[in-house]
Amino acid sequence: xxxxxxxxxxxxxxxxxxxxxxxxxxxxxxxxxxxxxxxxxxxxxxxxxxxxxxxxxxxxxxxxxxxxxxxxxxxxxxxxxxxxxxxxxxxxxxxxxxxxxxxxxxxxxxxxxxxxxxxxxxxxxxxxxxxxxxxxxxxxxxxxxxxxxxxxxxxxxxxxxxxxxxxxxxxxxxxxxxxxxxxxxxxxxxxxxxxxxxxxxxxxxxxxxxxxxxxxxxxxxxxxxxxxxxxxxxxxxxxxxxxxxxxxxxxxxxxxxxxxxxxxxxxxxxxxxxxxxxxxxxxxxxxxxxxxxxxxxxxxxxxxxx
Amino acid sequence: xxxxxxxxxxxxxxxxxxxxxxxxxxxxxxxxxxxxxxxxxxxxxxxxxxxxxxxxxxxxxxxxxxxxxxxxxxxxxxxxxxxxxxxxxxxxxxxxxxxxxxxxxxxxxxxxxxxxxxxxxxxxxxxxxxxxxxxxxxxxxxxxxxxxxxxxxxxxxxxxxxxxxxxxxxxxxxxxxxxxxxxxxxxxxxxxxxxxxxxxxxxxxxxxxxxxxxxxxxxxxxxxxxxxxxxxxxxxxxxxxxxxxxxxxxxxxxxxxxxxxxxxxxxxxxxxxxxxxxxxxxxxxxxxxxxxxxxxxxxxxxxxxxxxxxxxxxxxxxxxxxxxxxxxxxxxxxxxxxxxxxxxxxxxxxxxxxxxxxxxxxxxx
Numbered sequence: 001x002x003x004x005x006x007x008x009x010x011x012x013x014x015x016x017x018x019x020x021x022x023x024x025x026x027x028x029x030x031x032x033x034x035x036x037x038x039x040x041x042x043x044x045x046x047x048x049x050x051x052x053x054x055x056x057x058x059x060x061x062x063x064x065x066x067x068x069x070x071x072x073x074x075x076x077x078x079x080x081x082x083x084x085x086x087x088x089x090x091x092x093x094x095x096x097x098x099x100x101x102x103x104x105x106x107x108x109x110x111x112x113x114x115x116x117x118x119x120x121x122x123x124x125x126x127x128x129x130x131x132x133x134x135x136x137x138x139x140x141x142x143x144x145x146x147x148x149x150x151x152x153x154x155x156x157x158x159x160x161x162x163x164x165x166x167x168x169x170x171x172x173x174x175x176x177x178x179x180x181x182x183x184x185x186x187x188x189x190x191x192x193x194x195x196x197x198x199x200x201x202x203x204x205x206x207x208x209x210x211x212x213x214x215x216x217x218x219x220x221x222x223x224x225x226x227x228x229x230x231x232x233x234x235x236x237x238x239x240x241x242x243x244x245x246x247x248x249x250x251x252x253x254x255x256x257x258x259x260x261x262x263x264x265x266x267x268x269x270x271x272x273x274x275x276x277x278x279x280x281x282x283x284x285x286x287x288x289x290x291x292x293x294x295x296x297x298x299x300x301x302x303x304x305x306x
Numbered sequence: 307x308x309x310x311x312x313x314x315x316x317x318x319x320x321x322x323x324x325x326x327x328x329x330x331x332x333x334x335x336x337x338x339x340x341x342x343x344x345x346x347x348x349x350x351x352x353x354x355x356x357x358x359x360x361x362x363x364x365x366x367x368x369x370x371x372x373x374x375x376x377x378x379x380x381x382x383x384x385x386x387x388x389x390x391x392x393x394x395x396x397x398x399x400x401x402x403x404x405x406x407x408x409x410x411x412x413x414x415x416x417x418x419x420x421x422x423x424x425x426x427x428x429x430x431x432x433x434x435x436x437x438x439x440x441x442x443x444x445x446x447x448x449x450x451x452x453x454x455x456x457x458x459x460x461x462x463x464x465x466x467x468x469x470x471x472x473x474x475x476x477x478x479x480x481x482x483x484x485x486x487x488x489x490x491x492x493x494x495x496x497x498x499x500x501x502x503x504x505x506x507x508x509x510x511x512x513x514x515x516x517x518x519x520x521x522x523x524x525x526x527x528x529x530x531x532x533x534x535x536x537x538x539x540x541x542x543x544x545x546x547x548x549x550x551x552x553x554x555x556x557x558x559x560x561x562x563x564x565x566x567x568x569x570x571x572x573x574x575x576x577x578x579x580x581x582x583x584x585x586x587x588x589x590x591x592x593x594x595x596x597x598x599x600x601x602x603x604x605x606x607x608x609x610x611x612x613x614x615x616x617x618x619x620x621x622x623x624x625x626x627x628x629x630x631x632x633x634x635x636x637x638x639x640x641x642x643x644x645x646x647x648x649x650x651x652x653x654x655x656x657x658x659x660x661x662x663x664x665x666x667x668x669x670x671x
Contacts, residue, residue: 205392208357209406210380210457219409223396 043276064277082261086282089258090289092172093241096179100187100236101229103180108191109221113200131185139178139249146174146250175250182246183239187232194228195221230299234290241286258282308335308493309370309383309460311356316365318351318517325351326362327517333495333510335460338487340496340504342528343514344540344669349497350465352514356495357386357463369461385454386463390470391446393438399449400425400434406457424452427486444475451486461493468503480506501541505529513537515667523576533578535666538590545596545633546668547589551581559662563589565608565628571660578663587662593623593636595659598643599652607654612647626651 008017071079146168153165247257265275311333318326326348341349354360358379404417428448505525532538549563560568610626624635637643
């Protein structure tokens with residue numbers, strides 16, 4: 001730490017170094033670690049009226065976590081409803097992540113290897129511009145697109161492909177489309193960065209040695225881009241499983257996203273400790289899943305940060 | 307096993323730019339053939355036409371008599387060694403070498419066996435499990451060759467593969483490449499801008515400039531009897547004088563080069579087009595063809611003054627001035643060639659060592 005600071009001072013001078021250290025610690029401690037720690041602390045407490053906080057009843061407890069696993073029933077019955085929602089959320093997030101990977105890989109590859117200079121910059125701009133629009137507005141746009149009288153239904157029925165409007169909202173098609181769209185850039189850019197640094201000669205060498213189109217990707221490009229793929233998938237998965245706006249706006253009436261449960265406990269439920277416990281459960285399960293998958297595919301965290 | 311290659315009127319155009327201008331040549335099976343030329347002369351484009359990464363705009367590339375149009379690089383009997391080698395950094399040496407077998411669905415056991423054989427050939431036995439980054443430049447070079455040989459291609463294409471190596475290693479690899487070629491008996495097509503490489507290794511050389519093949523011939527023909535001014539000035543060092551042909555009796559020309567008495571220069575059957583009296587010409591005399599005159603009556607003699615000397619050890623490279631024109635002179639450092647700095651020095655050259663050609667584009671130094 002001290003060496004790091006001296007090194008910073010040598011490179012940037014005292015004023016800049018102090019600013020950097022302060023800014024980084026402010027960001028890390030106050031904006032990330034402190035709120036999370038507070039939330040962790042909350043999750044181990046009872047939901048007490050303000051008057052009793054700090055009183056003798058304000059002790060640490062596992063009650064909130066027990067509730068997640070067992071529900072209100074004091075018996076050993078499982079809280080299948082909430083656990084089911086968690087699993088469904090994770091499964092859907094995995095699905096969305098894989099879907100994003102499949103549609104982004106070709107885009108990133110073309111962007112990185114087939115287009116050059118001004119054309120590539122234009123393509124990147126075309127990808128970014130839609131994200132200048134607020135996430136909630138984009139979700140509403142999808143709702144309009146997929147609604148009973150939306151563009152897709154109108155077109156489909158106009159062309160005579162189907163007679164009665166399809167309920168894309170209830171079928172969750174709108175939700176998955178919206179989620180997949182929401183974080184697409186976070187998949188494209190890590191992939192793009194990884195593939196872009198691949199020497200074109202490697203691809204040509206593989207072609208020359210008899211590899212077909214599929215083998216070039218499977219044996220040369222994808223292994224090389226693995227850290228980028230892992231990085232993109234991690235980001236999309238974490239953000240999708242933690243998304244709130246898209247499920248609120250695009251989710252079917254019977255389909256709850258786990259974050260909506262957290263939101264309900266905090267908001268309408270007025271039970272912050274339980275909301276915190278649920279949020280913690282989601283965070284820990286997601287991190288565990290990501291680490292597990294990274295281990296399976298032999299990617300280290302160190303590789304990802306490149 | 308080895309197949310001949312023929313290029314028939316091959317043109318490659320990129321929009322307005324003509325990269326290859328009507329290339330016409332045959333390369334025999336088992337030949338070591340080099341394309342020599344400055345960067346941007348179209349030699350790499352031509353190589354890409356043969357390997358299949360570039361389709362000619364017009365004309366045909368034939369391998370073993372078969373037209374290769376529409377045949378992708380993965381379907382041609384060629385193997386290309388890239389300038390930067392393009393070894394796969396994430397694979398072990400053995401997996402690199404076995405890559406062409408892997409994509410053809412050869413079993414793991416047979417792949418390993420073949421990789422071990424090839425490692426034996428390139429004198430790196432038992433190093434198959436090493437990483438690419440653990441090898442030296444010369445070893446990587448050999449691994450790239452082994453990888454290209456793994457599926458026994460008919461033709462090996464090499465795109466300046468030695469340019470990244472240091473001088474000593476480059477000279478060593480020249481010998482080694484030539485030895486490997488002799489051993490496996492394949493057709494080698496070699497791209498280089500280094501004339502030393504081309505001259506030492508090749509059976510035949512095509513010298514290229516601005517998309518055109520200027521001359522095709524063995525090293526000796528290219529060096530001793532260039533047919534264009536470009537070849538004369540690009541391959542090896544050369545002194546060039548502007549001259550006028552005074553007479554030509556079919557054997558010997560008399561050429562006035564503005565250095566006193568006219569020079570006698572032999573016509574050569576393998577040389578460029580014949581020159582007639584009154585023609586302007588470029589007269590080339592190589593630095594090693596110039597010599598210090600031993601007697602006053604030598605033919606093609608002229609007077610010069612010492613300008614400067616570059617000492618290379620075995621050779622002395624001296625610049626002499628003759629009537630305002632600087633000429634390079636290379637002498638063996640055997641202690642017999644003393645030059646006095648302040649006295650005029652007489653030089654001469656044999657009529658057979660001068661090369662008179664129609665004036666044309668010269669290679670920029």
